[in-house]
Amino acid sequence: MNTNKPLIELINTHLEKNVQDLPVFDSVAVKLQQMLARRDFHINDISDLISEDQSLAGQVLKMANSSYYSGLSEVATIKEAIIRLGAQEVANITMMTSQLEYYKSDNEIINHYMQLLWSHTISCAAGAKWLAKKSGYPDLAPEAFMGGLLHDIGKLALLKILGDIHRNHETRAALSKALINEILDGMHEDVGFRLLQSWSLPTTYCLIALNHHKIDFDGNDILLIIVRLADLACKKVGKSLAPDPNTTLISSPEALFLEVKEIILAELEIIVEDAVGPEMLAEEKVE
Numbered sequence: 001m002n003t004n005k006p007l008i009e010l011i012n013t014h015l016e017k018n019v020q021d022l023p024v025f026d027s028v029a030v031k032l033q034q035m036l037a038r039r040d041f042h043i044n045d046i047s048d049l050i051s052e053d054q055s056l057a058g059q060v061l062k063m064a065n066s067s068y069y070s071g072l073s074e075v076a077t078i079k080e081a082i083i084r085l086g087a088q089e090v091a092n093i094t095m096m097t098s099q100l101e102y103y104k105s106d107n108e109i110i111n112h113y114m115q116l117l118w119s120h121t122i123s124c125a126a127g128a129k130w131l132a133k134k135s136g137y138p139d140l141a142p143e144a145f146m147g148g149l150l151h152d153i154g155k156l157a158l159l160k161i162l163g164d165i166h167r168n169h170e171t172r173a174a175l176s177k178a179l180i181n182e183i184l185d186g187m188h189e190d191v192g193f194r195l196l197q198s199w200s201l202p203t204t205y206c207l208i209a210l211n212h213h214k215i216d217f218d219g220n221d222i223l224l225i226i227v228r229l230a231d232l233a234c235k236k237v238g239k240s241l242a243p244d245p246n247t248t249l250i251s252s253p254e255a256l257f258l259e260v261k262e263i264i265l266a267e268l269e270i271i272v273e274d275a276v277g278p279e280m281l282a283e284e285k286v287e
Contacts, residue, residue: 007165007173011183014161015191020198022157026098028053030199032091033146037202046087047079050094059097060090069093088142096125096149102156109175110163113184116241117155123239124148126275127230131268135258137222147208147227150201154192154209155184155241184241189213219257229254230272233265237273 005013028049035041035049051057057078064081065074069089075081082090103118105111125148132144162180165171173179192209208224211217212231217224232254234240236247249255249265 005171007171007179008183010165010170011158011161011187014164015194018198019157019191019194022160022195024102024153024156024160024195025199026053026056026095028056029091029095029098030201032094033201034199036088036091041087043079043082043087046082046090047077050078050090056094056098060093063093063097064090086142088146092142092145092149095146096122099149102160105159105163107163107166107175109180110159110166113159113180113241114156117152117159120234120240121149121152123234123272123275124151124227124230127233127268127272128227130271131226131230131258131260131264132223134264134267135226135260137226140223140226143204143223144226144230147205147223148230150192150196150205151208151212151227151231152188152192153195154188154190157191157195158184158188181242219253222258225254225257229258229260230268233268233272237269239272239275 031049032046035045050060060078061075061081063069064085069085075084078090081093085093099121100118103114103121105114125145128148129141129145132138132141137144159180162175162183166175189210189212193206196206196209204221204223207218207221208227211221211224212228217228219225229249229252231240232247232249232252235242235244236249237243238245249268250262255265
């Protein structure tokens with residue numbers, strides 16, 4: 001039913017409901033991240049949890065055996081994948097593969113934004129993981145990937161809400177590009193922070209979601225800085241909802257904090273530009 005309420009008010013009404021109910025996460029993927037954060041897990045715990053969803057388990061094995069991740073021999077079980085790749089990497093694969101289905105909408109305009117957002121998300125995650133290794137923080141690479149994957153989750157949540165509002169005919173307002181951009185730009189950091197907190201995901205990811213565009217940010221939060229710089233690289237090469245080829249990386253506060261050289265930044269641009277999603281990686285089977 002159409003109302004005369006402003007669109008922002010309608011969005012806030014949806015957000016006032018249980019934000020945890022927004023369809024943006026797979027429960028198994030979230031439970032894995034929660035388990036790793038507690039650090040009281042065993043390999044069998046992770047394997048059993050993933051195996052509860054046979055479809056998801058199959059997708060994880062496809063990814064583990066893709067040319068991007070595989071070793072010399074094919075892994076046949078989730079437990080073997082954990083032993084080869086590590087618990088955090090397998091949990092990241094689970095989150096990435098499960099996320100794909102949420103970036104879809106029956107609304108043509110919303111779906112277009114979701115596809116752009118998915119491309120940006122994967123590129124930022126891949127760039128952050130690579131940058132962590134190249135800037136002297138290899139131990140942070142798995143967390144950097146997850147930080148990149150989740151930094152814009154607030155945008156996905158808002159797009160889901162906009163899709164629901166339009167589907168239910170709650171407003172007469174047209175979903176123009178300018179209006180969607182205004183909503184996403186103004187609200188996504190706070191919504192992402194609230195959403196990640198509601199799922200009890202690690203605080204580091206919550207803070208990345210909240211602060212990845214803030215002018216003033218914590219210079220001691222290396223993960224945040226890595227994700228911010230990967231995000232800027234995406235913006236420069238066009239893998240962004242708001243591309244800007246004039247973005248300068250070398251003089252950015254993030255590059256200065258990490259003390260990375262220009263050659264690393266040039267390579268980072270290539271990494272984010274060439275990044276592909278799991279639906280493509282999983283097709284690259286080992287011969």
